[in-house]
Amino acid sequence: MFRDAEGRPRIVVTGTGLASPLGTDVGTFWHRVTSGAIATGPVTRFSTDSYPTHLAAEVSDDGLTAPQAPDGGTPRSLRYGLHAAEAALREAKLLDHDCLRRTGVVLGTVMGTRPHVEELRRLHRSVEARAVWDAPSLLAVAPARRLGLGGPRQVVAAGCAAGNTAIATAADCIRSGQADAVVTGGVDELSEAVFGLFTTLRALAPDEVRPFDRHRRGMMPSEGAGVVVLESLEHAVRRGAPVLAELSGYAVAADAHHMTAPHPQGLGMLRCMSESLAMAGLHARDVDYVSAHGTGTPANDALEAACLEDFFGARGGHPAVSSVKGMLGHSQGAASAFEAIICVLALQHDRVPGNPTLRDVDDGCAGLDLVEGSFRDMPVRAALSNAFGFGGNTSAIVLSRFSD
Numbered sequence: 001m002f003r004d005a006e007g008r009p010r011i012v013v014t015g016t017g018l019a020s021p022l023g024t025d026v027g028t029f030w031h032r033v034t035s036g037a038i039a040t041g042p043v044t045r046f047s048t049d050s051y052p053t054h055l056a057a058e059v060s061d062d063g064l065t066a067p068q069a070p071d072g073g074t075p076r077s078l079r080y081g082l083h084a085a086e087a088a089l090r091e092a093k094l095l096d097h098d099c100l101r102r103t104g105v106v107l108g109t110v111m112g113t114r115p116h117v118e119e120l121r122r123l124h125r126s127v128e129a130r131a132v133w134d135a136p137s138l139l140a141v142a143p144a145r146r147l148g149l150g151g152p153r154q155v156v157a158a159g160c161a162a163g164n165t166a167i168a169t170a171a172d173c174i175r176s177g178q179a180d181a182v183v184t185g186g187v188d189e190l191s192e193a194v195f196g197l198f199t200t201l202r203a204l205a206p207d208e209v210r211p212f213d214r215h216r217r218g219m220m221p222s223e224g225a226g227v228v229v230l231e232s233l234e235h236a237v238r239r240g241a242p243v244l245a246e247l248s249g250y251a252v253a254a255d256a257h258h259m260t261a262p263h264p265q266g267l268g269m270l271r272c273m274s275e276s277l278a279m280a281g282l283h284a285r286d287v288d289y290v291s292a293h294g295t296g297t298p299a300n301d302a303l304e305a306a307c308l309e310d311f312f313g314a315r316g317g318h319p320a321v322s323s324v325k326g327m328l329g330h331s332q333g334a335a336s337a338f339e340a341i342i343c344v345l346a347l348q349h350d351r352v353p354g355n356p357t358l359r360d361v362d363d364g365c366a367g368l369d370l371v372e373g374s375f376r377d378m379p380v381r382a383a384l385s386n387a388f389g390f391g392g393n394t395s396a397i398v399l400s401r402f403s404d
Contacts, residue, residue: 001404002234004248005281011171011247012236012402014181015092015229016341017084021222021328024063024083026091030345033324036356036374040208040220040329046118046192053204056190057222057329075113076189078142080225080334085143085183092229093241094181095147104151104179105140106170107227108162108186109333110389112136112155115191139187151179158252159389160293162186163226163336164397168250170230180235185337187225194221194332203297209330210357211294211323212301212365219295222329226337228344245344248382249280249398256392261299266307268394269386273311280398282382284317287398289352289378291339291385294323295330304386305365313367320378322371326357336387336395343383343399351377 004010016026021039023029032039039057048054059080061068066082068074085105089095094103113136140153152173158165163186170184198204198221205218236243253275255268262269277284293304312318324342331338346352354371361370382400 009175010233011174011230012233012243013228013245013247013344014231014236014241014243015088015094016227016244016344017087017091018224018226018338018341019059019064019080019083020224020226020338021057021059025087026341033327033342033353034351034375036327036354038208038327045190051195051199053206056195056220058190059224077113077115077187078138080189081107081139081187082143082146084185084225084227085147088183088227088229089147094229099180099239100148101150102180103149104153104170104173104182105144105149106154106156106166106173106182106184107139108156108158108166108337109136109139110159110162110188111191111194111332113138114193115189118192143183149183151182158395159391159393160330160332160335161387161389161393161395162333163340164385164387164395165252165393167228167247167340167397168252168395171247171250174230174232181229181231183227183229185225185227185340186333186335188223188332188334190221190223205296208357209296209326211292211296211326211355212305212362212368212370213358214360214362216296216298216301218297219325220329222331224331224334224338226334226341228340243402245347246400246402247397248400249276249282250396251275251279252395254392255394258392262303262388263392266303268392269304269307269388270311272394272396273384273386276384276396276398280400282398284312284315287317287319287382287384288380289346289383290319290321291343291383292321292323293386293388294325296325301362302364305368309367318369320352320371320376321368322353322355324353326355336385339385340397340399343385346380346383347399347401350380351375352380
C-alpha cells in the first residue's frame with residue numbers, strides 16, 4: 001500500500017494554500033478560476049508611464065494573515081509565502097504537530113526578494129536595509145522559523161519551471177528519508193525588472209492574455225505564492241491526515257538550447273511528460289486533463305501545442321487542455337504551484353478550468369481539446385501539469401486521484 005510498483009514510497013498531498021490575484025484562500029480561488037474571472041489590471045506597484053503597456057496581476061492585501069513590519073518593510077514575497085504555508089499546514093492538520101521537526105520547506109522562485117530591494121532603492125532606503133533583504137534563502141527560512149519547521153530548507157531557482165521543480169525536489173527529500181513532510185511550491189512578487197525584461201522582449205500583451213488564440217500577443221506578469229504539503233503515504237496514514245491527491249510522477253530536465261527560447265523540437269517538454277508518466281505508471285491515454293504552461297506568447301503556445309499533439313496523439317491520448325494564465329497572468333515561480341493546486345482541486349471536484357479568453361483557436365493549436373468557456377465538468381483521474389522556463393528549464397508533475 002505504501003510503495004509504488006517500483007518500490008518507492010508513495011507521495012501524497014495533504015494540504016494546499018495560496019496567496020493569489022484571484023483570492024487568498026483556496027475556496028475563493030477555485031470559484032473564481034472556474035468562473036472565468038480575469039485578475040489582470042492596471043499596475044499599482046510601480047509607475048508604468050515609460051512602458052508601452054500598463055497591465056499585470058497583483059495580490060490584494062485583503063485576507064493576508066502574514067504580518068507586515070511596522071515600517072512596511074517586509075517583502076511581499078515573504079508575506080505571500082508565509083500566508084500560503086500556514087494555510088496549507090492548517091489543512092494538513094500539521095500546525096503545532098510534533099512532527100514539524102521533520103517537516104521541510106522547498107520553494108521555487110524567479111526573483112526571490114529582489115523586487116523588494118528594487119522598491120527600497122526607489123525609496124532611497126539605506127544600503128544596509130537593502131542588504132538585509134537581498135537573500136532568496138529567506139523565502140524558505142522565514143516560514144520555517146515562524147511555523148517551527150525543522151526539516152530541510154531550500155530555495156530552487158529554475159526560471160518559470162521553478163514551482164514544479166521545487167515539488168519534485170521536495171518529493172525526493174521525502175523519498176530519501178530527509179523529511180517526513182515538506183511544504184513546497186513557489187513564490188514571486190511583481191517586479192519592475194521583470195516587467196522591463198518582457199517589454200524588451202516584446203512579449204507583453206497590450207490588453208489581455210489569450211493562450212492558444214490566433215490573436216494572442218503576449219503574457220502579463222503576475223505574483224503570489226502557491227503551496228502544497230507533501231508527505232509519504234505511510235506518514236500521512238499513521239497520523240490520520242486528509243489525503244487530497246497523490247503525486248504519482250514528476251520529472252525535471254534542461255534542454256540548454258537558448259537563454260530565452262525553448263528547443264525548437266521541445267525536447268525538454270517531451271522528455272518531462274514521458275518520464276513523469278513513466279514514474280506514475282500511467283499511459284498517455286490515462287491523462288484526463290493537462291494544465292498547460294500556455295503563456296499566450298506566439299512562440300510558446302505553438303511549440304507546446306505541437307508537443308502535446310505529438311506526445312498524446314501518437315499514444316492514443318486526447319486530454320482536455322487549458323491554461324489559467326489567461327486569468328492569472330504569469331506568476332513566474334508561483335505559476336506551476338498554482339497549477340498544481342488547480343490539478344488537486346480538479347481531481348476532487350471532477351471539474352477543470354477553461355480558457356475564458358480563447359475566442360479564435362490558432363490553426364496550430366486546433367488539434368488540442370481546448371476547454372471552451374469557464375470550466376468543464378468531466379471525470380478527472382489523472383492530471384499532468386507542465387512548466388517551462390528560460391535557460392531550457394522544463395518540469396512536469398502528474399497528480400492522480402488517491403486510492404488505497
